[in-house]
Amino acid sequence: MRVFVTGASGWIGSAVVEELLAAGHHVLGLARSAESAAKVKTLGAEALTGDLDDLPSLRAGVARADAVVHLANKHDWGNPEESDRAERAAVQAMLDKLAGTDRPFMVANALSGLVEGRSVQETDPSPAVGPTADRGGSENLALDYVANDVRSLVVRFAPSVHGTGDWGFVKFLTEAAHKHGVSRYVGDGATQWSAVHRSDAARLIRLGLEHAPAGTRLHAVAEETISTRQIAEAIGASLELPVASIAPEKAAAHFGFVGDFFATTMTASSSLTRALLDWTPTGPGLLEDIRTGAYRG
Numbered sequence: 263m264r265v266f267v268t269g270a271s272g273w274i275g276s277a278v279v280e281e282l283l284a285a286g287h288h289v290l291g292l293a294r295s296a297e298s299a300a301k302v303k304t305l306g307a308e309a310l311t312g313d314l315d316d317l318p319s320l321r322a323g324v325a326r327a328d329a330v331v332h333l334a335n336k337h338d339w340g341n342p343e344e345s346d347r348a349e350r351a352a353v354q355a356m357l358d359k360l361a362g363t364d365r366p367f368m369v370a371n372a373l374s375g376l377v378e379g380r381s382v383q384e385t386d387p388s389p390a391v392g393p394t395a396d397r398g399g400s401e402n403l404a405l406d407y408v409a410n411d412v413r414s415l416v417v418r419f420a421p422s423v424h425g426t427g428d429w430g431f432v433k434f435l436t437e438a439a440h441k442h443g444v445s446r447y448v449g450d451g452a453t454q455w456s457a458v459h460r461s462d463a464a465r466l467i468r469l470g471l472e473h474a475p476a477g478t479r480l481h482a483v484a485e486e487t488i489s490t491r492q493i494a495e496a497i498g499a500s501l502e503l504p505v506a507s508i509a510p511e512k513a514a515a516h517f518g519f520v521g522d523f524f525a526t527t528m529t530a531s532s533s534l535t536r537a538l539l540d541w542t543p544t545g546p547g548l549l550e551d552i553r554t555g556a557y558r559g
Contacts (some may be wrong), residue, residue, distance in 0.1 A: 451491025
């Protein structure tokens, strides 16, 4: 297959590009800058200049592809409405181009805010509906297009997609520990996160593109429950810093935007995903990655 990948130079996207190429697929990667294009080409893929606001480039990429993996997101924490708007418009443009083709379209989503009080299941629908919803309601928009002959697929990522070079949540937690000289957890540290190694997430995406039927929700989750206190303790051990609690009302000032997430349980099961795709995660666990120095530099 020729696969069009948005976010191809990113943390997860670059691993997906490598995974697809290793499996014999061809990759066209969306690149929003000369630096991103150079990285995509270094990986062995073809680069297409554009970004999520450049709808003609998105349509051109889709027209040249047998499958689409949409991983890019603006992640504008200061202006989430703009991120949601851009996401909705980008997904709509690509889906309209795919309508009637039976080609696969995989869209990324997060686990936060889907359910309360338990782990998210693959059968749980997203409550985000409409253009003003989180991520522009792109998960449900994509699934709506199954009726328009698009093989829409959803991949929901654990809050930590970890590994050496990660610039996600755990990196921000590590930077806060460096800055303050102490690795902290919120309250009693009983909130929990799921996690997946970057290599396992990339392999799941490739398997989903190749085998998952239309309308499937996939969970990129290797470890279902890791307490946030365990994460803080692993960071403390890696950096040789003390570990302590912080009151919930002080978490935002200490951690920055990631404080709210660190105080929130975000877990999910991947049992249906594993059974459907015969996917068995093999990468190191999150705590192992932290303790062995993946975030030390």
